[in-house]
Amino acid sequence: MAIPTQAEIEDKLRGEDLNTWLDLWRAEQGPAKPGALKLIAAVIPFPIDQSLRVLDVGCGPGDAGRAIHSRFPQARIDSVDRNEFFVSLCGRGQSPRWYRRADVGA
Numbered sequence: 001m002a003i004p005t006q007a008e009i010e011d012k013l014r015g016e017d018l019n020t021w022l023d024l025w026r027a028e029q030g031p032a033k034p035g036a037l038k039l040i041a042a043v044i045p046f047p048i049d050q051s052l053r054v055l056d057v058g059c060g061p062g063d064a065g066r067a068i069h070s071r072f073p074q075a076r077i078d079s080v081d082r083n084e085f086f087v088s089l090c091g092r093g094q095s096p097r098w099y100r101r102a103d104v105g106a
Contacts, residue, residue, distance in 0.1 A: 010088060021089055025061050037067035048072055056080065062090030 026033065046052060052075040056065040059079035069075055079090045 022061060025063075025089075029063075033063070037063055040064050041067045041071040044068065044072070046072070049074065051075065054078065059090050060086045062086075065090065 044052070048071055050072065052068075052072050054065065054068055054072075054075055054077050056062070056068075056077060056079045059065055059081045060083070062077075062079055065077040065079050069077055079087065081087045081090070
């Protein structure tokens with residue numbers, strides 16, 4: 001099976017609802033995931049109005065970054081993953097302070 005190009009991934013996502021993909025991901029992750037994500041954001045020891053810069057390595061579809069961004073709306077989230085599809089999901093529908101990129105390393 002050929003690995004899709006970034007253009008092919010973006011074309012596929014353009015015709016699909018982001019929430020459908022994320023709902024499928026959340027169902028696969030199980031019921032404990034939302035609580036774990038809230039805990040990740042809660043243990044960051046800064047005021048919520050602080051303008052943080054966060055690097056989410058191995059971001060998948062961006063769950064941890066979204067959780068952090070919901071608690072710290074001024075945060076800049078840099079998301080990195082080797083999976084082009086997940087990185088494409090990660091940044092869709094997010095604020096201008098949300099950044100994404102794929103890791104080109106092997």
